[in-house]
Amino acid sequence: MSTELKSVQPLIEVRHLKQYFNINTGFFKSTPLKAVDDISFTIREGETLGLVGESGCGKTTAGRTILHLYQPTAGEIIYRGKSIKTPKDVEEFRTKATMVFQDPYSSLDPRMTVADIIGEPLDVHHMYKSQEERRQKILELMDHVGLNSEHAARYAHEFSGGQRQRVGIARALAVDPDFIVCDEPVSALDVSIQAQVINMFDELQDQMGLTYLFIAHDLLVVRHISDRIAVMYLGRMVELADADEIYNRPLHPYTKALISAVPVPDPNVARANKRIALTGEIPSPLNAPSGCPFHTRCPYAKPMCSESMPPFKEVEKGRFVACHRTEEINS
Amino acid sequence: MTEGSKVNENIKNLSMQVNLDDFIPATAEEKEYMVQMRPSTTAFKDGIRRLRKNKVAMVSFYIIVIITLAAIFVPMFWPYKYEMMLGMQPGKPVDATFNNLKPFEYSTTEQALRDQGQSVFPHIFGTDSAGRDYFIRVVYGTRISLAVGFFASIIVLVIGLLVGSVSGYAGGKVDMVIMRIVDIIYSLPDMLMVILLASVLKMTLASKLEGTPLAKIGSNIISLFIIFALLYWVSMARLVRGQILSLREQEYVLAAQAAGAKGSWVIRKHLLPNCVSVIVISTALQIPSAIFTESYLSFLGLGVNAPMPSLGSLASDALNGLSSYPYRLVIPAIVISLIVLSLNLFGDGLRDAFDPKLNG
Numbered sequence: 001m002s003t004e005l006k007s008v009q010p011l012i013e014v015r016h017l018k019q020y021f022n023i024n025t026g027f028f029k030s031t032p033l034k035a036v037d038d039i040s041f042t043i044r045e046g047e048t049l050g051l052v053g054e055s056g057c058g059k060t061t062a063g064r065t066i067l068h069l070y071q072p073t074a075g076e077i078i079y080r081g082k083s084i085k086t087p088k089d090v091e092e093f094r095t096k097a098t099m100v101f102q103d104p105y106s107s108l109d110p111r112m113t114v115a116d117i118i119g120e121p122l123d124v125h126h127m128y129k130s131q132e133e134r135r136q137k138i139l140e141l142m143d144h145v146g147l148n149s150e151h152a153a154r155y156a157h158e159f160s161g162g163q164r165q166r167v168g169i170a171r172a173l174a175v176d177p178d179f180i181v182c183d184e185p186v187s188a189l190d191v192s193i194q195a196q197v198i199n200m201f202d203e204l205q206d207q208m209g210l211t212y213l214f215i216a217h218d219l220l221v222v223r224h225i226s227d228r229i230a231v232m233y234l235g236r237m238v239e240l241a242d243a244d245e246i247y248n249r250p251l252h253p254y255t256k257a258l259i260s261a262v263p264v265p266d267p268n269v270a271r272a273n274k275r276i277a278l279t280g281e282i283p284s285p286l287n288a289p290s291g292c293p294f295h296t297r298c299p300y301a302k303p304m305c306s307e308s309m310p311p312f313k314e315v316e317k318g319r320f321v322a323c324h325r326t327e328e329i330n331s
Numbered sequence: 332m333t334e335g336s337k338v339n340e341n342i343k344n345l346s347m348q349v350n351l352d353d354f355i356p357a358t359a360e361e362k363e364y365m366v367q368m369r370p371s372t373t374a375f376k377d378g379i380r381r382l383r384k385n386k387v388a389m390v391s392f393y394i395i396v397i398i399t400l401a402a403i404f405v406p407m408f409w410p411y412k413y414e415m416m417l418g419m420q421p422g423k424p425v426d427a428t429f430n431n432l433k434p435f436e437y438s439t440t441e442q443a444l445r446d447q448g449q450s451v452f453p454h455i456f457g458t459d460s461a462g463r464d465y466f467i468r469v470v471y472g473t474r475i476s477l478a479v480g481f482f483a484s485i486i487v488l489v490i491g492l493l494v495g496s497v498s499g500y501a502g503g504k505v506d507m508v509i510m511r512i513v514d515i516i517y518s519l520p521d522m523l524m525v526i527l528l529a530s531v532l533k534m535t536l537a538s539k540l541e542g543t544p545l546a547k548i549g550s551n552i553i554s555l556f557i558i559f560a561l562l563y564w565v566s567m568a569r570l571v572r573g574q575i576l577s578l579r580e581q582e583y584v585l586a587a588q589a590a591g592a593k594g595s596w597v598i599r600k601h602l603l604p605n606c607v608s609v610i611v612i613s614t615a616l617q618i619p620s621a622i623f624t625e626s627y628l629s630f631l632g633l634g635v636n637a638p639m640p641s642l643g644s645l646a647s648d649a650l651n652g653l654s655s656y657p658y659r660l661v662i663p664a665i666v667i668s669l670i671v672l673s674l675n676l677f678g679d680g681l682r683d684a685f686d687p688k689l690n691g
Contacts, residue, residue: 069585094591098590099589103582106582106583108583109583109601109605110605111604112600120590120592168586
């Protein structure tokens with residue numbers, strides 16, 4: 001019964017989330033930069049939702065805003081049916097939702113030992129009674145992520161990138177969260193280390209029943225780890241579907257282009273696949289195009305695309321696309 | 332024998348040349364020996380190591396230590412006191428021969444004692460016009476100057492840290508307001524403000540302090556501290572703010588915020604520890620400037636209350652008899668120069684050792 005309830009109620013629900021930053025464009029003038037513009041989606045308990053898009057499309061901002069690291073401009077985040085609004089809600093939410101950062105170098109304080117870095121969330125939330133308990137917890141966490149307990153008293157600069165990222169992951173696990181936002185956690189690592197860390201994410205998910213929002217721009221990595229994938233373009237979500245569906249049958253023109261850019265190991269297949277090359281640059285989010293943000297580069301664009309914003313609607317079960325011409329293009 | 336077996340034979344021969352004993356697995360001790368872990372080091376230890384290598388800085392450091400220790404301990408056992416007018420013994424007529432003695436000269440009474448075979452402690456630097464031992468006055472003046480420099484820097488440090496870190500971390504409007512206040516204080520002419528404040532505070536404080544324990548320290552020194560607190564924190568605040576502004580963009584700050592840490596936690600645990608080298612360096616460089624300010628204020632007659640000496644007031648008093656007793660000006664001037672120079676050189680050494688980025 002409880003499993004049924006879980007499947008009904010999503011762990012995290014994001015409704016019409018907007019995050020604008022005011023950028024000073026003149027001496028007294030400021031223009032809103034729409035980093036995230038009206039995105040809505042849900043994350044089910046125990047799943048991994050991949051979030052992909054080009055640099056500067058608002059993936060990271062979306063992840064951070066969901067954790068209330070930035071105060072959302074509009075919209076709400078609902079955790080287990082409860083909307084997070086007051087500072088007290090946020091504080092409580094912080095013990096349930098944590099984050100793994102992209103850069104394992106700048107995300108660890110160079111003046112702190114590994115034990116203190118991992119123990120910091122415990123210190124902040126007073127989650128232990130004695131120093132001994134704190135030490136035990138930290139060693140346990142280090143063991144979880146495959147770090148040697150001898151390293152507890154060392155400083156972060158003495159470690160390699162992969163080890164540092166493990167420290168970052170141990171820190172994210174410290175408060176025993178349900179939900180972790182992984183902000184490009186492997187893009188700064190070597191390929192061989194990437195695989196280790198990705199596999200560790202997988203194992204931890206099985207062991208601890210974690211839910212991930214996995215932000216990345218490496219499509220193969222995302223496909224490997226994600227159950228569902230959401231694609232963002234210029235602050236908006238353009239497509240959301242099961243991982244395999246997105247790869248095998250992308251519906252949105254932008255997703256099509258994105259998937260066609262994934263390198264294929266077999267040269268015969270690669271030649272057979274027609275690469276959809278997008279022309280032009282991604283427009284500045286300060287001055288986003290009217291209507292569908294993608295119409296300036298879309299090979300299927302029609303006049304209507306520049307006039308109205310296509311709704312993000314469910315075209316098939318569990319499959320959302322924001323395009324006026326979904327049916328025409330894909331039939 | 333076929334060609335193939337010949338090759339095999341050759342390979343066998345080759346393998347014969349390899350001594351298998353060389354390939355036994357390493358024992359635990361051998362592994363221990365092979366894997367030499369570099370001892371864990373911190374930026375702080377590295378800095379100390381670099382500082383120790385810097386000869387100029389180390390010599391300056393020892394000079395500062397010697398002067399400081401002398402200033403603290405010498406007055407404790409020296410037979411003369413800084414305010415003691417040796418010619419004025421109670422119940423006896425004033426003995427003017429004690430006044431204006433040259434170095435290692437004795438007054439008539441002392442000479443009489445020496446003639447009787449008693450030992451008399453020499454006046455190393457002679458005595459001043461009121462018959463006070465000049466050496467102890469210089470030592471005591473050094474003590475006052477160092478104390479003023481040290482405490483003034485601490486006041487500057489505390490205020491600068493508080494204001495700068497709040498301003499840098501809060502950003503936005505708070506930062507704007509604080510920085511405009513800093514700009515205003517910056518734009519005031521230093522010297523004029525110091526002199527005006529010193530003379531105003533001197534009058535108001537003198538009456539207020541009557542009878543309190545602070546009266547012993549003297550209204551002038553307290554007004555000096557107030558001046559430092561009011562005027563000199565701004566550069567420290569700016570420095571700290573700048574550091575914090577750049578540090579708060581680091582991802583570990585965001586990580587701490589994601590863990591639920593509040594502003595004060597982030598400042599205390601992450602931001603200040605990461606700019607501590609800059610803070611220590613600029614505090615070390617603040618001390619000589621405070622000593623210097625104290626000296627010129629005392630020289631202008633706005634410093635410590637008589638009979639308490641400071642290096643500046645000693646130099647100022649010496650001006651009256653400059654042609655006859657030039658050493659009375661030279662001695663405190665040398666001590667001031669020595670202190671300020673060594674502190675500056677030591678501060679430079681600190682900067683080179685702990686913050687190679689600032690090197691320029």
